[in-house]
Amino acid sequence: MAEMGSKGVTAGKIASNVQKKLTRAQEKVLQKLGKADETKDEQFEQCVQNFNKQLTEGTRLQKDLRTYLASVKAMHEASKKLNECLQEVYEPDWPGRDEANKIAENNDLLWMDYHQKLVDQALLTMDTYLGQFPDIKSRIAKRGRKLVDYDSARHHYESLQTAKKKDEAKIAKPVSLLEKAAPQWCQGKLQAHLVAQTNLLRNQAEEELIKAQKVFEEMNVDLQEELPSLWNSRVGFYVNTFQSIAGLEENFHKEMSKLNQNLNDVLVSLEKQHGSNTFTVKAQPSDNAPAKGNKSPSPPDGSPAATPEIRVNHEPEPAGGSMPGAALPKSPSQPTESPAGSLPSREPSAAEGTFAVAWPSQTAEPGPAQPAEASEVAGGTQPAAGAQEPGETAASEAASSSLPAVVVETFPATVNGTVEGGSGAGRLDLPPGFMFKVHAQHDYTATDTDELQLKAGDVVLVIPFQNPEEQDEGWLMGVKESDWNQHKELEKCRGVFPENFTERVP
Template sequence: MAENKGGLFAKTVQKHAGRAKEKILQNLGKADRTVDDVFDEYELNFNKQQTNANRIHKEVANYLRCCRALHGASKGLFETLADVYEPEWVGHELLYAQAQNSDMLWTDFCHKVQDQTLTPLTAYQQQFPEIRKKIDKRGRKLVDYDSQRHQLENLQRANRRDEYKIARSRDALETARVTYEALNKELYDELPTLYDERIPIVAAHLQSLFAAEATVMVESSKVAKELEAIADKLAKECEKGTYKVKRAVAPRPLSVVEPSSPKNANSPSIRPTISGPVTPNKEETGRPYEEIEFEDKKVNGTVSAPARTNGEVIGTKIPAATGSSLSNGPSFTSPLAELNQKVEEIYDIPMDGGKQPSPLTGATTEGLPPGVLYRVRATYKYTREDVDEISFEIGDIIQVVEYDDPEEQEEGWLTGVKEATSEKGLFPANFTRPI
């Protein structure tokens, strides 16, 4: 057994060595070789066909990977839109339906590319390695045939002819010829047939690919148009103010109360029940001038003009109530409490038929430009928080006008035009006072 394996291995090594020697001699021009121009052309066509088949298979496989990635990106986009698109927005259910349509389109398209294009191309490509083996084997058998032919020629040209060796060489040559011609004949049939198949195969595969692509593009276009219509309808509803958040009345800034030393250290501390804690024998500073004015009117019956420097209101110190003014006990109503009540009355904006603001009590309505209801002066600084609002500083004069759309009237807000800059917009009423 071992001897048979050793002999077979030695015979194989000898055969390979003989082929290598024959090829070297042929390449050096010291030995001729059998030439078949027709087969050489067949082999050249085969090599080109195999290269093209590998290229198209590679690109279709990459195309399919990209389609699957695009499908995943589309699903991710629709999942995000489903989270962002609030349930009360118009078209919410339609958006979900179009997301399902898009997902089915891409799933079907990827399956068609896989089943109708890539899988057939894979089968087409897999036959080339087997035929390549046959071509290589034919080449080796042709070298064996030429080698046996040369050996026989050498034996026949020898000075001393050995008929036994010549007979054996002639038999070996015939065996090599039969083996070679069998492979050669088989390839003569297969190679042209395979080469002719390249056109219908490529045409069929491309047809299925682009037909599937055309379908997904047309249907995806329909989905895109539906999505565009949904977004357009949402934008129109937004312009109508359907989803606009109702504004709350802007909070009125707080007055600043600063403590001071008591006038009489022996006076008892009294804390009356008012809107904020007030300690007797203290002074208040930095209060807005309209509060001071109302308190002055309450106490003295007169209105004192607020002091100003460069258009700014200077805080005025107001002496605190004395102990004698609080002698009524719990039923005492402080000037600050009455002031708060008057402020609330001033900023309770009356409405004309519930649609437009009417001139406030005490506001001058004579000699105003057309369309101006009355004028107000800013008592606090305000910085706008939206594009349809206006900002102003303390002391700015604003002309109050009617709302462009009465339906948009919001409680506690007015529409006005700043006299200094002619800017028009909304502003909180409780940051101003009528003049």
């Protein structure tokens, strides 16, 4: 019997819950359709929005803090393995072995202590802070359901109140069938029964309304007090959490710095005892250092890996035969191993100057010979050293009418960027010590203040280094042609650049 009674209670409770869900669903549908009004509380809705935002921020902070702790643990493992490696390679007869082992043990303990304090003072506090959100969230949801129950009870009671007058009118005017079938005394009892039934329904609806209103208002008042308080507490929580993390990290690094200093002292002592076996590590040059030996950039993919052989005065040979009785002088080529800080090596010749033969793209009109200024190609003679200034040109007559005129430029021999036998200044339209031009094939971003910023297509005038010892393999000194033509200030415009990013201009 007890079991059957228990089952009956359970079934009745389930039926009651189902009925409540159906009533709430019906009320929500009527509210969405606009056939029933909904109780609104804008202040409470704002508190709910703040609560959801606070929950989102706290959940993210908890996730990031766990990630941070996982990183600390990973660093602990990496540091531990590194110290174990040091203990293995540290030979027993080396001084400071015991001190190094002790430092490794303290290092391990320091990492463990740091991780544990982060868990105790940050993670557990975070868990406690977020632990209050699920209960409040469920209460907010329950308040929403009780609000629907309150609105439903209110609408039901209002509908009964509206129908009261209609029922009274029906009761006052009985149906004709009842009047004919029932005697006069019975009609009064029927009217009294209908009035009593209507009053009973109205009283039940009123009781349900009062009960639903009471439950809703109790929950609403509690949440109206708790939600703003919880929202305002976030500032103090964030401050305490990050202060704890910052303080723990500061102390950890201070203690770790002491251990690292002690380990450094042990290794310095070891180095002094074995000073003859010192391993030299080349440091990277500072921004003010001109050396580029440790930073030879590579050109972008698809470009040649090696710099092609650089040739001085690289001009094409004439097509269609050779000039009778004359041999066109060719400049010696410069090997890639030659430093760019000095001028290219020269083959010994009877003349002091080097000839550069430039063939025009179109047939030039032959001009009158100027023996006082021009070099003779046919006879292999040239003017005496210092007879011509650099940049002067002269046209010689072609030995054959089928060949175009040849323009010959003479450059006096130079040593370390100065003209031998001359005034020491370069051509007026070129910087002093000008050697040759190069064409940038790729963009290059300068990493030091003494480097040139190159864009593909820039033309650079190559000049020698002031101090040849400062030049590193694969680097050239120069000035962009556009900067030189605009400013004529070599000190402000010149800089070094990687040779393999450029190509020699023929």
